[in-house]
Amino acid sequence: MAKLKTAFVILVLTLSVALLCACAKTGQYFIFGTFVDIKIDGAGGGSKLKEVESKLKELESRFSVALNSSEVYKINSAKAGEAVAVSDELLDILKVCEEVYNISNGLFDITVLPLVELWGFDAAFYNSFAPETLPDIEEIRDTLEYVGFDKITIDYEGKTVVKSDDRVKIDVGAVAKGYAVGAAANLCGSLKSLINIGGNIAAVNGEYKIGIASPREGKAYFGSFELKAGQTVSTSGDYERCYFKDGVRYCHVINPKTGLPAGVVYDDEERRYKNEENPLISATVITEGKYSYCDAISTALLLLGFDKGEKLLKELGLKGVLIKADLNYTAVCGLELTLK
Amino acid sequence: MKEKAKNIFSVFKWGDLIILLILIVSLALAIYYFAKPQEGGTVEIYLDGKLYRSVSLNQDTEIDINGHNKVKIEGGEVYMLYSDCDGGDCLKMGKISKEGGMIVCLPNRVVVKIVSGDLDAIT
Numbered sequence: 001m002a003k004l005k006t007a008f009v010i011l012v013l014t015l016s017v018a019l020l021c022a023c024a025k026t027g028q029y030f031i032f033g034t035f036v037d038i039k040i041d042g043a044g045g046g047s048k049l050k051e052v053e054s055k056l057k058e059l060e061s062r063f064s065v066a067l068n069s070s071e072v073y074k075i076n077s078a079k080a081g082e083a084v085a086v087s088d089e090l091l092d093i094l095k096v097c098e099e100v101y102n103i104s105n106g107l108f109d110i111t112v113l114p115l116v117e118l119w120g121f122d123a124a125f126y127n128s129f130a131p132e133t134l135p136d137i138e139e140i141r142d143t144l145e146y147v148g149f150d151k152i153t154i155d156y157e158g159k160t161v162v163k164s165d166d167r168v169k170i171d172v173g174a175v176a177k178g179y180a181v182g183a184a185a186n187l188c189g190s191l192k193s194l195i196n197i198g199g200n201i202a203a204v205n206g207e208y209k210i211g212i213a214s215p216r217e218g219k220a221y222f223g224s225f226e227l228k229a230g231q232t233v234s235t236s237g238d239y240e241r242c243y244f245k246d247g248v249r250y251c252h253v254i255n256p257k258t259g260l261p262a263g264v265v266y267d268d269e270e271r272r273y274k275n276e277e278n279p280l281i282s283a284t285v286i287t288e289g290k291y292s293y294c295d296a297i298s299t300a301l302l303l304l305g306f307d308k309g310e311k312l313l314k315e316l317g318l319k320g321v322l323i324k325a326d327l328n329y330t331a332v333c334g335l336e337l338t339l340k
Numbered sequence: 341m342k343e344k345a346k347n348i349f350s351v352f353k354w355g356d357l358i359i360l361l362i363l364i365v366s367l368a369l370a371i372y373y374f375a376k377p378q379e380g381g382t383v384e385i386y387l388d389g390k391l392y393r394s395v396s397l398n399q400d401t402e403i404d405i406n407g408h409n410k411v412k413i414e415g416g417e418v419y420m421l422y423s424d425c426d427g428g429d430c431l432k433m434g435k436i437s438k439e440g441g442m443i444v445c446l447p448n449r450v451v452v453k454i455v456s457g458d459l460d461a462i463t
Contacts, residue, residue: 029389035451199463208460213440220439224459235463
């Protein structure tokens with residue numbers, strides 16, 4: 001009888017230990033200037049988490065605009081005509097940037113950095129501080145001269161990037177987070193995991209309930225949907241990294257053609273900036289894998305606006321949700337959205 | 341039937357059963373409180389990437405983070421009440437109340453965010 005009792009105690013202890021090991025391992029970091037949240041289920045999750053963290057830090061050091069050791073920094077500080085050697089990973093990203101630049105008729109453009117800086121959204125910007133003065137429209141028009149994806153030449157075989165103007169600067173921020181999500185998802189292999197890098201989310205070997213952030217006050221979140229295994233989602237909105245000045249909202253996504261933030265227009269008569277009437281304020285897109293592409297498309301959609309954005313989603317056959325300032329929305333390509 | 345009951349008591353003493361009962365009840369309570377989605381969300385405070393405190397958004401309170409930062413939860417809103425960081429950017433970030441909302445103090449490596457009870461993540 002004593003043996004039976006011992007066996008029972010051992011069984012309970014073993015089950016408890018097994019239960020603890022099977023618990024999800026989570027990691028929260030601050031990388032890419034945003035919050036990174038990773039959840040990995042199953043045995044080996046802890047060591048996998050460390051692998052993912054170091055991979056993300058490596059990618060950040062490679063793609064950062066601010067770190068003077070990064071590849072992007074080297075391109076930005078290079079002279080016109082100088083061939084800058086780049087890694088395969090940056091080339092992968094540049095390829096996606098070129099593809100989405102073409103798809104969006106030039107609205108998705110990584111050479112927009114000089115304008116982003118002009119509007120005060122530099123790497124140190126986090127949220128809500130309006131600069132003392134807004135950039136002058138003439139200054140913006142002058143800057144537009146050296147903005148354009150056609151001002152960089154990418155040699156995919158020779159693995160170099162050449163600029164046609166000293167002042168050209170790139171920022172791969174609108175696609176690097178998506179790329180990093182993909183790199184993390186690949187590292188997770190067969191483990192069930194959820195990767196979230198500042199709202200760029202990947203579901204690996206499992207299904208997760210994802211909420212779309214409420215773009216305006218009022219609701220806890222706008223709506224939710226199921227992100228299936230292998231899918232990734234990305235959202236761009238005018239409510240993130242933005243500031244207000246004299247009642248006008250300025251967000252960090254800058255239109256490379258007008259030089260103005262998404263949803264902002266310049267009134268030539270009144271000589272001031274205004275918010276567009278009922279602009280697109282949130283664009284969500286879901287893709288099967290293609291993590292960097294997903295990230296870039298969401299930015300392109302925000303710049304395209306509601307009607308053109310909806311058309312593009314349908315043409316590409318991608319599921320997505322577009323929300324206008326009056327909170328009217330459309331869910332495209334059969335996405336089942338449950339409103340909050 | 342009586343024979344079977346006698347068998348159980350010959351293996352376990354009353355004390356064993358009481359301990360077992362206490363264990364089962366505490367486990368059930370723990371599962372209930374951890375798994376229960378909280379109405380209105382939960383405020384999570386991270387220090388150096390690790391969860392420092394997790395508090396219901398409905399619970400009005402002040403949380404001190406190692407004397408460097410102080411977070412205030414009041415009326416379903418969260419804001420940074422005090423920070424000894426340079427610049428005090430986190431103090432200017434205002435109040436957050438929605439799921440997915442976040443306040444960051446980069447110098448002190450503090451992140452405050454509101455997580456939902458019924459969602460896995462917010463995009």
